[in-house]
Amino acid sequence: MSISLAAEHGKPLVDDRAQSPLAIRGMTVSYGQKPAVFSVDMTVRAGAMTAIIGPNGAGKSTLLKAALGILTPLAGTATVLGKPVATQRHRIAYVPQRASVDWDFPTRVIDVVLMGLYPQLGLLGRIRATHRAKAAECLARVGMEDFAQRQIGQLSGGQQQRVFLARALAQDAELYLLDEPFAGVDAATEKAIISVLKSLRDAGKTVVAVHHDLSTVAEYFDDVFIINTRRIAEGPVAEAFTPRILQEAYGGRLATAQMDAIGASAG
Amino acid sequence: MSGAEFVPLSLVPMLIGICVAVACALPGNFLVLRKQALIGDAISHVILPGIVVAFLLTGAVTTWPMLFGAAGAAVVAVVVIEAVVRLGRIEPGAAMGVIFTAMFAAGVLLLEQSDTSSVHLDVEHALYGNLESLIWLDAVGWSSLFDRQALAGLPVELPRMAATLLFVAAFIALFWRPLKISTFDEGFARTVGIRTGPLGFALVIVAAIAAVAAFDAVGSIIVIAMFICPPAAARMMTNRLEHQLLWSAVFAVVSAVAGYTLAAFGPLWLGLSASVSAAGMIATLSGIILALAAMFGPHRRRGAG
Numbered sequence: 001m002s003i004s005l006a007a008e009h010g011k012p013l014v015d016d017r018a019q020s021p022l023a024i025r026g027m028t029v030s031y032g033q034k035p036a037v038f039s040v041d042m043t044v045r046a047g048a049m050t051a052i053i054g055p056n057g058a059g060k061s062t063l064l065k066a067a068l069g070i071l072t073p074l075a076g077t078a079t080v081l082g083k084p085v086a087t088q089r090h091r092i093a094y095v096p097q098r099a100s101v102d103w104d105f106p107t108r109v110i111d112v113v114l115m116g117l118y119p120q121l122g123l124l125g126r127i128r129a130t131h132r133a134k135a136a137e138c139l140a141r142v143g144m145e146d147f148a149q150r151q152i153g154q155l156s157g158g159q160q161q162r163v164f165l166a167r168a169l170a171q172d173a174e175l176y177l178l179d180e181p182f183a184g185v186d187a188a189t190e191k192a193i194i195s196v197l198k199s200l201r202d203a204g205k206t207v208v209a210v211h212h213d214l215s216t217v218a219e220y221f222d223d224v225f226i227i228n229t230r231r232i233a234e235g236p237v238a239e240a241f242t243p244r245i246l247q248e249a250y251g252g253r254l255a256t257a258q259m260d261a262i263g264a265s266a267g
Numbered sequence: 268m269s270g271a272e273f274v275p276l277s278l279v280p281m282l283i284g285i286c287v288a289v290a291c292a293l294p295g296n297f298l299v300l301r302k303q304a305l306i307g308d309a310i311s312h313v314i315l316p317g318i319v320v321a322f323l324l325t326g327a328v329t330t331w332p333m334l335f336g337a338a339g340a341a342v343v344a345v346v347v348i349e350a351v352v353r354l355g356r357i358e359p360g361a362a363m364g365v366i367f368t369a370m371f372a373a374g375v376l377l378l379e380q381s382d383t384s385s386v387h388l389d390v391e392h393a394l395y396g397n398l399e400s401l402i403w404l405d406a407v408g409w410s411s412l413f414d415r416q417a418l419a420g421l422p423v424e425l426p427r428m429a430a431t432l433l434f435v436a437a438f439i440a441l442f443w444r445p446l447k448i449s450t451f452d453e454g455f456a457r458t459v460g461i462r463t464g465p466l467g468f469a470l471v472i473v474a475a476i477a478a479v480a481a482f483d484a485v486g487s488i489i490v491i492a493m494f495i496c497p498p499a500a501a502r503m504m505t506n507r508l509e510h511q512l513l514w515s516a517v518f519a520v521v522s523a524v525a526g527y528t529l530a531a532f533g534p535l536w537l538g539l540s541a542s543v544s545a546a547g548m549i550a551t552l553s554g555i556i557l558a559l560a561a562m563f564g565p566h567r568r569r570g571a572g
Contacts, residue, residue: 065454068458070453089459092458096455100454105508106506106511107506107507111507112451115451115452118459118461123444151506
């Protein structure tokens with residue numbers, strides 16, 4: 001049953017949260033006087049790969065963190081298939097920004113991947129051979145099987161990002177949220193990550209990634225969500241990723257040449 | 268040295284030293300990795316006014332009121348530090364520095380203004396404790412360990428510190444996984460349902476309990492040193508958190524045993540008559556171990572980034 005709510009821009013607004021793997025309503029987050037994210041609605045399409053884009057400081061990461069409950073928003077809700085995120089954590093895997101942790105932490109690659117199994121293991125559950133096999137398999141999917149025993153500080157940026165992705169894979173989630181998974185990684189890693197994400201999508205999972213590189217949006221993603229503190233646009237790349245909308249989001253920060261390139265790549 | 272001398276005079280202080288050192292070093296590993304090492308320092312300073320107030324209210328130096336006073340002061344400090352960070356928008360290290368020196372200074376003033384001359388409570392005691400005075404008068408030798416009557420005369424600090432060590436170790440064993448995950452990656456920890464706020468608070472409370480229990484027996488110098496030196500040295504011996512905790516416990520025990528022995532007998536070996544402060548020597552040794560680990564530890568150079 002769909003409930004007809006108030007009309008917005010003359011269109012009837014339908015409550016489609018029950019079908020969406022991640023629906024955000026009225027999200028407002030502030031770090032000080034100025035809101036970083038203001039009254040943002042977002043409805044992620046199931047089984048799609050969505051890019052969250054916007055200029056620096058537009059609130060992309062903040063929106064994800066608030067939706068996940070990592071930050072406490074001033075207002076707003078986030079639901080997974082219509083139910084509060086806090087009750088649906090088993091359906092979600094989150095990959096934070098690589099630079100958000102101290103890679104000097106005394107632990108090995110395999111231990112980081114095993115952290116993804118914490119919801120299964122609980123406080124004192126024993127790590128069994130099946131858990132280790134699962135972790136090893138996830139490492140293999142990102143091409144890191146030979147690094148299982150390495151200390152994480154010895155990895156390159158790209159390798160660290162792959163380990164984070166392997167940890168998310170170990171969670172066996174339905175919704176994968178990634179914060180800038182391609183930031184500071186080598187070309188081979190970028191390829192490896194996107195192929196893993198596409199295979200997740202093809203298996204019916206939903207992928208949402210904060211993304212920086214406008215030139216690859218059309219190639220990598222199905223949908224795009226454009227934010228600059230407020231929501232600017234949302235929808236399939238072909239409809240929402242247009243020069244006019246980007247100009248609105250980025251203002252003068254996009255050079256005309258860039259715009260042309262985007263226009264061409266978006267077809 | 269014979270058992271008849273060692274057991275009554277040195278065994279108990281040594282065991283208490285070991286319990287204190289390990290009870291502080293274990294949570295210290297997490298505090299150091301969370302860049303909160305100063306919290307141990309802060310706690311051991313802020314409890315002084317709490318202990319003095321408890322003494323002024325009860326008029327006696329007794330265990331439980333002092334523990335409650337110290338715990339109360341620690342909680343007040345945590346709340347005030349948090350308030351200074353949030354309201355003043357000051358970084359946590361600076362806020363801690365301001366609050367713990369201010370509270371320690373207030374404790375010293377209170378101590379000087381009040382009549383504590385009749386009891387064993389003064390600034391020196393607060394710094395060095397009185398490890399050497401915790402002797403076991405009922406013991407006559409190793410056989411006393413199996414003598415119920417003699418065991419009843421054990422200084423109360425020993426069972427209290429042993430219980431504290433057990434409590435600290437049990438907390439870390441039980442919450443090992445959430446502690447490890449949230450120390451490494453707090454954002455991720457929240458998304459898998461770990462309540463990182465209460466857990467971080469619990470870690471500080473456990474560290475505070477260790478510090479308060481240790482304070483009376485050994486003073487604040489050992490407590491500060493043991494929160495930081497053994498964990499920091501242990502980090503340079505291994506790249507695995509599990510092994511780091513074991514190394515930190517080993518370093519803590521070595522500091523306590525060797526430090527006590529050197530303090531009690533070192534000056535004699537040098538031909539001097541007096542002994543030096545055990546607390547000071549234990550803390551110094553832990554610092555020397557840290558320096559050695561920094562120079563020769565196998566994992567002192569780590570990959571950048």
